[in-house]
Amino acid sequence: MTNSRNITLSEAVNEAIAEEMRRDPTVFVIGEDVAEAGTPFKILSGLVEEFGTDRVVDTPIAEPGFMGLAVGAAMTGTRPIVDLMFGDFLFLVMDQLCNQAAKTHYMSGGKLNVPLVLRTNLGATRRSAAQHSQSLHALVAHIPGLKVALPSSAYEAKGLLKSAIRDNNPVVIFEDKLMYNDRAPVPEGEVLIPFGEAHVLREGTDITLVGTSSMVQVCNTAAEILAKDDISAEVIDPRTIVPLDEETILTSVRKTSRAIVVDEGHQNFGVTAEIASRISEKAFYYLDAPVQRMGAMDVPVPFSPALEDLTVPTSEGVAACARAAVRGEL
Amino acid sequence: MTNSRNITLSEAVNEAIAEEMRRDPTVFVIGEDVAEAGTPFKILSGLVEEFGTDRVVDTPIAEPGFMGLAVGAAMTGTRPIVDLMFGDFLFLVMDQLCNQAAKTHYMSGGKLNVPLVLRTNLGATRRSAAQHSQSLHALVAHIPGLKVALPSSAYEAKGLLKSAIRDNNPVVIFEDKLMYNDRAPVPEGEVLIPFGEAHVLREGTDITLVGTSSMVQVCNTAAEILAKDDISAEVIDPRTIVPLDEETILTSVRKTSRAIVVDEGHQNFGVTAEIASRISEKAFYYLDAPVQRMGAMDVPVPFSPALEDLTVPTSEGVAACARAAVRGEL
Amino acid sequence: MNAKKPISNTEDYLRMYRQMVRIRVFEDNANQLYLSAKMPGLTHMYSGEEAVAVGICEALTVSDKITSTHRGHGHCVAKGASFKEMFCELLGKEEGYCRGKGGSMHIADQSNGNLGANAIVGGSMGIATGAAFTAKFLGKDDVTVCFFGDGATAQGLMYEVMNMAALWSLPVIYACENNGYSEYTKTQEIAAGSITARAEAFGIEAHQVDGQDVLAVNELTQKLVARARKGEGPFFVELMTYRYHGHHVGDINREYYRPKEEEADWKEHRDPIKRFGAWLSKEGIATQEDLDAMQADTRADAKAAVDYALEAKYPDGAEVDMHVYVE
Amino acid sequence: MNAKKPISNTEDYLRMYRQMVRIRVFEDNANQLYLSAKMPGLTHMYSGEEAVAVGICEALTVSDKITSTHRGHGHCVAKGASFKEMFCELLGKEEGYCRGKGGSMHIADQSNGNLGANAIVGGSMGIATGAAFTAKFLGKDDVTVCFFGDGATAQGLMYEVMNMAALWSLPVIYACENNGYSEYTKTQEIAAGSITARAEAFGIEAHQVDGQDVLAVNELTQKLVARARKGEGPFFVELMTYRYHGHHVGDINREYYRPKEEEADWKEHRDPIKRFGAWLSKEGIATQEDLDAMQADTRADAKAAVDYALEAKYPDGAEVDMHVYVE
Numbered sequence A, B: 001m002t003n004s005r006n007i008t009l010s011e012a013v014n015e016a017i018a019e020e021m022r023r024d025p026t027v028f029v030i031g032e033d034v035a036e037a038g039t040p041f042k043i044l045s046g047l048v049e050e051f052g053t054d055r056v057v058d059t060p061i062a063e064p065g066f067m068g069l070a071v072g073a074a075m076t077g078t079r080p081i082v083d084l085m086f087g088d089f090l091f092l093v094m095d096q097l098c099n100q101a102a103k104t105h106y107m108s109g110g111k112l113n114v115p116l117v118l119r120t121n122l123g124a125t126r127r128s129a130a131q132h133s134q135s136l137h138a139l140v141a142h143i144p145g146l147k148v149a150l151p152s153s154a155y156e157a158k159g160l161l162k163s164a165i166r167d168n169n170p171v172v173i174f175e176d177k178l179m180y181n182d183r184a185p186v187p188e189g190e191v192l193i194p195f196g197e198a199h200v201l202r203e204g205t206d207i208t209l210v211g212t213s214s215m216v217q218v219c220n221t222a223a224e225i226l227a228k229d230d231i232s233a234e235v236i237d238p239r240t241i242v243p244l245d246e247e248t249i250l251t252s253v254r255k256t257s258r259a260i261v262v263d264e265g266h267q268n269f270g271v272t273a274e275i276a277s278r279i280s281e282k283a284f285y286y287l288d289a290p291v292q293r294m295g296a297m298d299v300p301v302p303f304s305p306a307l308e309d310l311t312v313p314t315s316e317g318v319a320a321c322a323r324a325a326v327r328g329e330l
Numbered sequence C, D: 001m002n003a004k005k006p007i008s009n010t011e012d013y014l015r016m017y018r019q020m021v022r023i024r025v026f027e028d029n030a031n032q033l034y035l036s037a038k039m040p041g042l043t044h045m046y047s048g049e050e051a052v053a054v055g056i057c058e059a060l061t062v063s064d065k066i067t068s069t070h071r072g073h074g075h076c077v078a079k080g081a082s083f084k085e086m087f088c089e090l091l092g093k094e095e096g097y098c099r100g101k102g103g104s105m106h107i108a109d110q111s112n113g114n115l116g117a118n119a120i121v122g123g124s125m126g127i128a129t130g131a132a133f134t135a136k137f138l139g140k141d142d143v144t145v146c147f148f149g150d151g152a153t154a155q156g157l158m159y160e161v162m163n164m165a166a167l168w169s170l171p172v173i174y175a176c177e178n179n180g181y182s183e184y185t186k187t188q189e190i191a192a193g194s195i196t197a198r199a200e201a202f203g204i205e206a207h208q209v210d211g212q213d214v215l216a217v218n219e220l221t222q223k224l225v226a227r228a229r230k231g232e233g234p235f236f237v238e239l240m241t242y243r244y245h246g247h248h249v250g251d252i253n254r255e256y257y258r259p260k261e262e263e264a265d266w267k268e269h270r271d272p273i274k275r276f277g278a279w280l281s282k283e284g285i286a287t288q289e290d291l292d293a294m295q296a297d298t299r300a301d302a303k304a305a306v307d308y309a310l311e312a313k314y315p316d317g318a319e320v321d322m323h324v325y326v327e
């Protein structure tokens, strides 16, 4: 592997796409303002200059339409990367994603494939209110036939996206909007993170913190806080929730005997429920405390900063919960 | 309360709507082929004759459109009952349901209401294949602002639907397609089942079976099978999953110390995860065995009867799982 | 019949006739399987609309693509599928086109360019447009035909993808099978204005054609396909047709939404097979005996396929969680 | 200016002028709040398009409804909202129209019939059509105006609801604010064919009007509203206009998608406030001093409201899970 540089998550995404487009002429990008504008977040700047408007395709504001178009394109020999500007717009493409893309391979008895990537984002606290702040990954994770990746840093953003583009299934990848400018060391060139392999960011013995996407850093910071109290927390990032690397999580919890699952989606019927219930079931005899869940509050995301900041789990909150677990207060 | 008669679930739905339409002139029904045809399932037969086409409104095949129209109608003084022919078409109305209806009250700081009911269905094994067999209630349960009701018999179908129509919030109610012709005793006239009150169908001491919708009868039958083995199962039907009557479930599990949660949605990131993880967390110190989850298989629903029947939990399967739990084999 | 400029030769005519008969016979057998409770689920009969599928698909090559609908057997046969795999699919058998996993509403035959039936009304409009996108993107000269019903014109997706197809000159033909009804509702009750004008408003050339006249359909399609291959697409065609059966096989009592006389009139006076047969005889291309023999042949083929499918084995239980993901 | 048949009197003219000025001043202040980092999030300026909102809303009664967009401050002001509650909302304060929960993109003012801005492009088209449905259903004579941008015409929802509005003659007016761009893309690159023809294809009477001419907009709207009240709706209006600022307040460098000269030209030659002010002077309805005084007044009002809002309190943390459900 080549040199690592500190690049932003946004640059990592851009690099992953550029590399894969150079490698495979059937890869193209489609979405709103992806070409000259390079998306409103400027993530795709420069791609149209290198690959032209045939491969970096600006669409009308028609999410169901271009999602459907991408499904058909993928079925017939191309590899579309669909750019969905905000994760909240998933609601518009659900039929094409979940009734069509996710089921085509199965319904055709294995004859048709839909190798597409849907890139979108999650994350609140940008003061963007209820329709531009949702973290909706739990919804797509519920639908068999879809894979779901949640990069937690620039490194994962590159490695998971490159794997997603080469995957022969429909993959939905959620980037954290708040992390686009965060830097991390990312190798130049080939970085492929296999799906279904969790990353243990930090080893520990007292409690396991499972965090996804934006919540990985929250967990990491919580672990640092806890270290000051001599509580040793293991931090795990599943990286993909479909497929989910259950083994790494279970192995950790069997060692620490306590766990907290932290995710930025709504808590109710969300990602924390799936992971927590798997731990509770499969590490049952190892648990010293009930597995705790910390999702976003079950409220539409409010605009007011005074309210919005209350809706998302924080490092302090996670640390407090971990302390209680370790002290046997739960 | 007046006399009970044995009527079908379909008749119960019809009766609930007719009663509420007589009671409140702002209630209307909207959807595809709801009027003269009375829906393809013939559930609404007779309503158009009594209430006319102004209040039983046939639409073009435009689910996002009539869902959106209903949201606006509800915001301005009417109470629409939206008929969505198959639960699978939820994917088409997600934006209007989840970005608009669910959030309007909150986003307006409490000033605007969306009192609408979305009636749809769930349930496989009708040989209707992947796009007409899904049980998608977990998805809407994840979205704050929506309530979700899952009637498990004609009685609940009437009582929950009438409550839903009077509720000032958007409510999604899922009827089990396979139960439309099943009869149960239902009182004439007023039956209002409050949301958030679970129903204990059967008391027991060894294990708690929490079943939803179509799975309530599966659990009940499992309990009968278990009784022959001298295993005493308590069967609980939450009836609404948002709001969820956590207390009734927890009280039961604290007594029985074992639980299985059974639901016809896909297991992964589904309803069983939420309920199981709440039990595991909040009845942690009472549990003698890991809480078990039985959802539908995580595969698109196959057409072939030889495959489809394998995808849904059965009474025998639930009983076997319960036996293992009680015998300490889990 | 309108055949001023016959582009096809005798063989083409006879193949078209045979394909129409094959669809009719396929549907008669499928209906029979339902009525005798041998088929799982429901299905939607294409009978009466044969000239649409055949007129169009006969203008396509094997590598041209189609997307189909819940009423999809006709498209599947017309695009080249064989009875055996089709009946196996309808019965949920392992040898079906989709190994029994799709059934009638999802039957697909990618070897002949049929990207599949779809149980979401209008659901395949994006897919068809995407297939046309691929052709342009990869520099192939494939054309894609998107079949859908009059009812599907109410779905917003259609306008979204027509807009893109028009902006990007994609080689796609939107083929609206206007059979006068969507389920139990007359088209005029659910479609305001004009269907062809809706396409034209997006700058798409639109045609209306008699969907019971296989030669008229074929001639128009040949021209449009040729032009689409040259990059002059997209096009829109509204084909006026009629379904003989109910909305689905279980829709038996339908007088409340359409009169028996109307059905009788279409069957009597506008049947695409009868009309084309009469024309073939009149032009001396085939005698009535030739045609009868073809019908008998086809019926025998169908019977053999049905018998085979009834005996064929179901997929093994282990297949239930195969094909969720590509390896 | 086009004012052959002035329906309004002097007072109406002056109110229209004042309302346009109020929008412009509101936006100047909102932009300033953003630039000085006092406003949370982003917002989309309506400056340049004032004649559209005002010309239309002045033809409506308080109980008529509107639905608005991400670029919604203009609609909100024009429909009768007051500065204080608006600025409080933009700053996330408790006294905002939505108690700070909605913010700029969801500002609603149901007391004046504004059903709310919407952050989903095209997302309010169903809502507007439903509000019109209510009017017909309850036998009220309210009319609803659905505001949306040229970009929103790409959303399929529009065609779905126009179809129903046409079939059922609903009292709704679809008002397409064609400002030439959706985000960073020119309208002609994303809209094939003709926007008004798309409505006409559904049998909806469609008009195109100069959106910089408040009297032309108002006159047309008055006629259409009156006809819609009589059951002659729906109608469609395309209003040709221009946004002066970027797509949002943060879109500063925009030469790559539109030239500075184009912006200067619109501001110079087609500014709706300047043009209407000149006409008012010419007609002797108001002197330049009157108009200047009105502007100064409005600026003072705005300043007071901004100052108030900056000091106003945030909602209490306990409100975070209030209003998820109606009690």
Ligand SMILES: Cc1ncc(C[n+]2csc(CCOP(=O)(O)OP(=O)(O)O)c2C)c(N)n1
Pocket (backbone or CB within 6 Å): B032, B061, B063, B085, B089, B092, C070, C071, C119, C120, C121, C122, C148, C149, C150, C151, C152, C153, C177, C179, C181, C182, C183, C247
């Ligand atoms: C999105 C969606 N809505 C509703 C249905 C139920 N449905 C199946 S076929 C049909 C009517 C379709 O009419 P049309 O498009 O004219 O096709 P036809 O059946 O006449 O061939 C309806 C409403 C569906 N399958 N998908």
Ligand SMILES: Cc1ncc(C[n+]2csc(CCOP(=O)(O)OP(=O)(O)O)c2C)c(N)n1
Pocket (backbone or CB within 6 Å): A032, A061, A063, A085, A089, A092, D070, D071, D119, D120, D121, D122, D148, D149, D150, D151, D152, D153, D177, D179, D181, D182, D183, D247
């Ligand atoms: C469904 C959806 N897609 C994309 C966006 C992002 N977006 C916000 S405004 C906008 C452009 C809208 O253009 P137009 O409708 O012409 O309105 P204008 O901004 O010009 O007033 C886009 C693409 C969105 N908010 N919603």
Ligand SMILES: [Mg+2]
Pocket (backbone or CB within 6 Å): C149, C150, C151, C177, C178, C179, C180, C181, C182, C183
């Ligand atoms: Mg039809």
Ligand SMILES: [Mg+2]
Pocket (backbone or CB within 6 Å): D149, D150, D151, D177, D178, D179, D180, D181, D182, D183
């Ligand atoms: Mg615009």
